[in-house]
Amino acid sequence: MSLPAGLLDGLLALLLVILAVRALIAPTLYQCAVAFISFGLTLSLAWARLAAPDVALAEAAIGAGLLGVLLINSLRDFSRGGDDASAIFGKDLPTALFSRTVISCGTLAFAAVLGMAMFHMPEGGGLTALTEASLPHSGVEHPVTAVLLNYRSYDTWLEIGVLVVAMLAIFCAGGFEGFRRPEQGPDSDPVIESLARLLAPLMVMVAGYLLWLGKAYPGGAFQAGVVLAAAGIILQLAGWQIIENLSTWAWKWGLGIGFFFFLALAVSFMPLGLGFFEYPEAWAGPLILVVEVLATLSIGLTLTCFFVYFNGMGASESRRRTR
Numbered sequence: 574m575s576l577p578a579g580l581l582d583g584l585l586a587l588l589l590v591i592l593a594v595r596a597l598i599a600p601t602l603y604q605c606a607v608a609f610i611s612f613g614l615t616l617s618l619a620w621a622r623l624a625a626p627d628v629a630l631a632e633a634a635i636g637a638g639l640l641g642v643l644l645i646n647s648l649r650d651f652s653r654g655g656d657d658a659s660a661i662f663g664k665d666l667p668t669a670l671f672s673r674t675v676i677s678c679g680t681l682a683f684a685a686v687l688g689m690a691m692f693h694m695p696e697g698g699g700l701t702a703l704t705e706a707s708l709p710h711s712g713v714e715h716p717v718t719a720v721l722l723n724y725r726s727y728d729t730w731l732e733i734g735v736l737v738v739a740m741l742a743i744f745c746a747g748g749f750e751g752f753r754r755p756e757q758g759p760d761s762d763p764v765i766e767s768l769a770r771l772l773a774p775l776m777v778m779v780a781g782y783l784l785w786l787g788k789a790y791p792g793g794a795f796q797a798g799v800v801l802a803a804a805g806i807i808l809q810l811a812g813w814q815i816i817e818n819l820s821t822w823a824w825k826w827g828l829g830i831g832f833f834f835f836l837a838l839a840v841s842f843m844p845l846g847l848g849f850f851e852y853p854e855a856w857a858g859p860l861i862l863v864v865e866v867l868a869t870l871s872i873g874l875t876l877t878c879f880f881v882y883f884n885g886m887g888a889s890e891s892r893r894r895t896r
Contacts, residue, residue, distance in 0.1 A: 581622070582619075582622055585615065585618060585619050585622065586619070588615050589612065589615055589616060589619060592608050592611050592612040592615060593612055593680065594677065595608040596608035596609045596612055597673060597676055597677050597680065598673055598677070602648055603645075603648055606641065606644040606645055606648065609640075609641070609644065610637050610640075610641035610644070611637075612637075613632055613633070613636035613637030613638075613640070613641065614633060614637045616632050616636065616637075617629045617630075617632040617633035617636070617637065620632055626791035627717050627791045627792070627793065627796070630783075630791065630792070630796045631795050631796060631799070634796060634799035634800065634803070635795075635799055635876075638799070638803065639799060639802060639803070639806075639876055639879075639880070642806065642880065643879060643880065643883060646880070646883060646884055647883060701716075704716050704719065704720060704724065707719070707724070710854050710857070711723045711724070711857060712852065712854070712856075712857025712858035712859075712860070712861050713787075713788045713789070713857075713858065713861055714788055714789040715787065715788060715789050715790055715791070717791065717793075718787050718788060718793055718861070721793065722793075722861045722864060722865065723852065723857065723861065726835075726839075726850045727839075727849070727850050729835075730832070730835045730836065730839065730850070732795075733831050733832045733835065733868055733871065733872070734832050736832075736871070736872065736875045736876075737828060737829055737832045737871075737875070739875075739879075740828055740875055740878060740879075743879075743882055762810075762811070762812075765807075765810050765811045766811040766812065768807065768811075769807045769808050769810070769811035769813070770811075772804070772807055773804045773807055773808050776800050776801070776803055776804035776807070777801065777804050779800050780797040780798070780800040780801040780804070780869065780873070781797070783796045783797040783800060784797035784865055784866065784869050787865060788858075788861075788862070793865060794831075794864075794865040794866075794868035794869045794872060795868075795872060797865075797869045797872075797873075798868065798869045798870075798871070798872025798873040798876065799872065799873070799876060800873075801869060801870075801872070801873030801877075802872070802873045802874075802875075802876035802877045802880075804873075805873060805874070805876075805877035805880075806877055806880050809877070809880065809881055809884070815877075816874075816877060816878055816881045817881070824874060824878065827870060827871060827874040828871060828874055828875050828878065829871065830867050830870065830871055831864075831867040831868035831869075831870065831871030831872065832871065834863075834864065834867050835864055835867075835868065838850075838852075838860060838864065
């Protein structure tokens with residue numbers, strides 16, 4: 574017996590609120606991280622119920638998957654000071670309660686403002702009709718891809734730029750130490766190694782499929798890039814050290830090639846009388862495909878580098894403490 578759609582949606586909304594509050598008030602950092610990951614997975618189900626599979630895929634992969642791994646992995650940095658929320662909110666109980674109350678009230682107020690905005694949205698199709706009418710000239714068949722890489726490609730370019738800036742911030746804060754060849758590799762786990770040999774090729778194929786699928790169906794560069802990053806992380810966990818063994822030139826250019834090619838493409842046709850990020854209609858399809866391929870590589874490499882950097886820094890700290 575299946576649940577009515579309205580009841581299911583109501584339970585999802587209630588579960589989201591419960592998990593959000595739990596992530597804020599959990600007594601330990603580990604419980605906070607688990608609640609946050611659970612929140613991301615539930616939110617991806619909510620996006621799927623809202624008929625937004627593109628956002629659901631991105632939320633499940635980035636919000637719950639990759640970010641969850643980084644959160645769990647970063648908990649060891651707090652182990653020396655105690656694995657409790659006082660490491661963030663303060664050791665004094667009244668101060669901690671006040672901080673959590675302020676954060677919770679601010680979050681609830683922001684949610685209320687968003688809810689009021691939704692109820693005051695104008696009825697009708699909005700820009701949907703215009704999007705559908707211009708779709709034959711966009712170079713792709715899926716409206717979400719058309720919006721992201723043609724109609725509003727400036728926004729997508731900035732989203733890719735956020736990853737590049739985050740990586741530059743890491744370099745400025747800690748240099749390139751996290752990508753040096755380690756003095757000794759991580760211990761090899763035969764189970765993880767076997768899974769990596771089995772799953773990594775399949776995940777690369779899935780990434781390619783999602784990339785190609787984005788032309789006409791939900792998918793695209795961000796979803797494909799995250800799956801590609803997941804393959805890279807699995808290989809890293811299996812001890813392959815693919816990032817450390819790449820030449821500095823290769824991964825530096827790999828991190829920025831999607832962003833800078835996108836920028837170069839944006840200005841390339843301006844001398845021909847076209848606008849910023851405006852493509853010739855006859856070339857729009859192939860150009861968008863090239864942008865998505867390079868963006869997928871950059872996103873996958875950047876997210877893998879995030880994991881390798883923080884994991885490598887933690888491993889180097891552990892080795893220094895044991896000496």
